[in-house]
Amino acid sequence: MTGRLTPALGIFLLSxxxxxxxxxxxxxxxxxxxxxxxxxxxxxxxxxxPTTDFSKPESYEAMSGGAATSTAAVNADSFSHFSxxxxxxxxxxxKLGNALFRxxxxxxxxxxxxxxxxxxxxxxxxxxxxxxxxxxxxPPEPGDxxxxxxxxxxxxxxxxxxxxxxxxLEVANFPDPVYGGQLQDFAVPGLAAEGRMxxxxxxxxxxxxxxxxxxxxxxxxxxxxxxxxxxxxxTTLSPRMTPPMIGLGLIEAIHEADxxxxxxPDDANGDGISGKAAxxxxxxxxxxxxxxxxxxxxxxxxRRQSAEAFAGDIGISNPDVPNSHGDCTAAQKACxxxxxxxxxxxxxxxxxxxxxxxxxxxAQNLAVxxxxxxxxxxxxxxxxxFYEIGCTACHNPKFVTRRDAHxxxxxxxxxxxxxxxxxxDMGEGLAxxxxxxxxxxxxxRTPPLWGIGLTETxxxxxxxxHDGRARNLTEAILWxxxxxxxxxxxxxxxxxTERDALLTFLESL
Numbered sequence: 385m386t387g388r389l390t391p392a393l394g395i396f397l398l399s400x401x402x403x404x405x406x407x408x409x410x411x412x413x414x415x416x417x418x419x420x421x422x423x424x425x426x427x428x429x430x431x432x433x434p435t436t437d438f439s440k441p442e443s444y445e446a447m448s449g450g451a452a453t454s455t456a457a458v459n460a461d462s463f464s465h466f467s468x469x470x471x472x473x474x475x476x477x478x479k480l481g482n483a484l485f486r487x488x489x490x491x492x493x494x495x496x497x498x499x500x501x502x503x504x505x506x507x508x509x510x511x512x513x514x515x516x517x518x519x520x521x522x523p524p525e526p527g528d529x530x531x532x533x534x535x536x537x538x539x540x541x542x543x544x545x546x547x548x549x550x551x552x553l554e555v556a557n558f559p560d561p562v563y564g565g566q567l568q569d570f571a572v573p574g575l576a577a578e579g580r581m582x583x584x585x586x587x588x589x590x591x592x593x594x595x596x597x598x599x600x601x602x603x604x605x606x607x608x609x610x611x612x613x614x615x616x617x618x619t620t621l622s623p624r625m626t627p628p629m630i631g632l633g634l635i636e637a638i639h640e641a642d643x644x645x646x647x648x649p650d651d652a653n654g655d656g657i658s659g660k661a662a663x664x665x666x667x668x669x670x671x672x673x674x675x676x677x678x679x680x681x682x683x684x685x686x687r688r689q690s691a692e693a694f695a696g697d698i699g700i701s702n703p704d705v706p707n708s709h710g711d712c713t714a715a716q717k718a719c720x721x722x723x724x725x726x727x728x729x730x731x732x733x734x735x736x737x738x739x740x741x742x743x744x745x746x747a748q749n750l751a752v753x754x755x756x757x758x759x760x761x762x763x764x765x766x767x768x769x770f771y772e773i774g775c776t777a778c779h780n781p782k783f784v785t786r787r788d789a790h791x792x793x794x795x796x797x798x799x800x801x802x803x804x805x806x807x808x809d810m811g812e813g814l815a816x817x818x819x820x821x822x823x824x825x826x827x828x829r830t831p832p833l834w835g836i837g838l839t840e841t842x843x844x845x846x847x848x849x850h851d852g853r854a855r856n857l858t859e860a861i862l863w864x865x866x867x868x869x870x871x872x873x874x875x876x877x878x879x880x881t882e883r884d885a886l887l888t889f890l891e892s893l
Contacts, residue, residue: 412663412674413640419787428784431798432642434776438768441758448834448893449631449752450785450797458756463518463630463835463842467749469793474749481746484739486512489698491572492725501725501734503699504575505568505711507534511743514626514697518750519842521626523603523852524583533852534697535567535581535605536622537615538818553665553672556682556821560619562612564711566696567621575718576611581623585853590862593877600862602813603853612716620825622816623851624679628842630835631801632677632686633748637785637794638805640674646780646804657777657867659806662822662829667704676805679850680820681829687744694735694743701726701733702740708733749793752834755800757892766889769882773874778830778867780804802833802893811865814849826866837891857890858883 417425435442447453452467466478488510489502508514514521514532521532538557541547549555559565563578571577585601592598605621644661651658662675664684673684683689691704699710701724708726712719725734735743757763770776779802789795807827817825828850836857840846846856854860864872875883 409672411644412661412672413642413644416641417639417786419639424787432782432784434771434781438764438771441764444798445800446755446758447798448755448800449634450799452634452749452751452793452797453754454751455754458753458838458841460517460842460844462753462838463628463750465751465753467633467751467793470749474745474793477742477745478749481742481744484743485515485746486510489700489725492723497725497727498730499725500727501700501708503568503570503572503710504719504722505578505716506570506572506699507566507568507697508532508570509698511693511698515629517842518629520628520839520845520847521852522843522845522847523623523625524581526584533581533623533625534569535607536624536818536820537563537565537567537619538622538820539616539618539620540819542618550819553663553821556664557819559711559713560616562713562715563615563619564713566711567607568699568711571611571719572722575722577609578612579607579610582606582608583623590876592880592883594880596880598858598862600859601853601855603851605851620816620818622818625847625850625852627679627831628835628839629747629750631752631799631832632689632750633791633794634752634785634797634799635676635801635805635832636686636748637789637791637797638676638783638799639786642783643674643676643805647806655774655777656870657774657808659778659804659808659830659867660822660827662807664821675821676829678820679828679831680823681805681807682820682823686748687740690744690747691740694740700735702735703731703733703737704740706733748791752799753838755892756837757888760888760892762885762888763892764889765882766885766887766892769878769886770889773878773886774871776802777871778804778806778808779833780830800834800893803830805832806830808868809866810868813863813865816850833890833893835893837893857887 451469454465456465490499491502492500494500523533537560541550568578569580584604587599587601590598605623647659647661649658649660662681663672664675666673675681675684677683677689691702694700694702695705695710701708708724709720730736781802782800785794785797787796807823809826810828815826848854848860854863861875
């Protein structure tokens with residue numbers, strides 16, 4: 385990266401990129417960091433400045449989540465610990481949220497009542513079933529339907545009225561007219577499931593410096609066993625593998641101005657990186673918010689991310705997404721005629737508050753594990769390579785969270801997520817052809833890297849990227865294209881000792 389933009393310039397350039405939308409509305413973070421005194425602002429700028437000294441670890445670098453970092457022993461439960469700076473009362477809320485996160489929902493009507501409401505169409509019966517051990521999902525394999533990856537469905541606008549709604553960010557995209565916004569591969573008794581994801585892979589060799597050959601597998605997705613007729617011919621399929629759950633509350637506590645300052649949609653600094661902020665419209669207030677959650681940064685809060693997962697993945701209505709029939713469409717009349725699980729004595733939805741509140745709190749406080757071997761010579765050598773080949777242009781190492789965070793556990797913490805939480809063009813190789821809000825069919829949010837070295841320990845595999853096509857970190861890097869193509873090519877041209885050092889650094893995160 386040739387230089388960081390000032391907050392004012394970053395927001396100005398983004399306003400130009402967003403056109404008339406930004407002219408009429410105030411952008412998130414446009415007033416800068418209003419939570420800091422001048423003294424604190426100077427401290428934050430100093431501590432988040434990119435390092436140039438790779439002879440030793442930076443201060444507090446091993447504590448990836450600040451005071452919230454988990455220092456528990458490394459094992460399969462490493463992503464399931466609560467933030468270490470929670471109060472005793474908050475620990476109780478975390479444990480209640482964990483119980484609800486693991487709760488298995490059942491179809492209506494049933495004798496359980498408080499667990500009624502599954503579906504009628506769904507992908508899973510519990511949050512934990514996809515977020516295994518609160519970690520990364522795994523892709524489907526040919527002939528195996530047990531993956532924790534699903535297909536997002538979306539079509540382009542069909543007329544000027546729909547196009548206007550899309551441009552105003554009133555909607556992120558338009559669902560398939562029959563199958564809705566997500567393909568559900570399960571259904572309650574008496575109802576047909578929507579269909580099955582089918583994937584095939586072809587292998588493509590890539591030669592690295594020194595003659596080492598790496599085979600990349602390119603997936604092709606289709607849908608079989610359609611239960612309700614054909615998909616719309618313009619509907620696109622976008623596979624989404626469940627991401628790890630750690631550090632979400634800390635990400636939410638990053639000030640909008642600090643993320644917006646990294647945005648450079650027109651590449652004004654000439655470094656080849658043109659990150660773009662994902663703006664989303666709040667469903668209640670109508671205000672523009674900064675999207676930072678989801679593969680295309682389509683959600684602005686952990687609560688909204690949780691609410692949409694309840695509704696889309698399990699078919700459970702909640703105060704933020706109150707449709708008791710989940711993703712059923714008007715074309716699926718049998719689905720809409722199924723009984724729902726609303727219990728009026730409990731509330732107006734199948735997961736009324738405090739259910740959504742508790743699950744949100746749980747998700748916000750899953751702790752980031754402490755780094756391993758951060759001070760080792762090979763780790764530091766790999767960190768130097770990570771900086772030199774340009775990875776930090778998107779994987780921004782560190783932030784200091786806002787002083788006025790909703791929860792003190794996330795307030796004013798130096799954190800190391802290694803992400804800018806912006807949208808980047810990743811090239812045709814990773815394109816899904818699906819627009820989501822301001823993200824086009826080649827753009828993806830930079831995923832945070834903290835915890836990536838524990839993927840195999842927690843999840844039992846090393847599948848990466850949005851659809852799990854990469855079988856290890858080397859493959860994941862080699863799939864980078866678009867804005868990341870230069871960094872990818874530099875990686876491929878490294879000496880093997882340098883590549884190994886870089887991988888050692890990533891495995892320490």
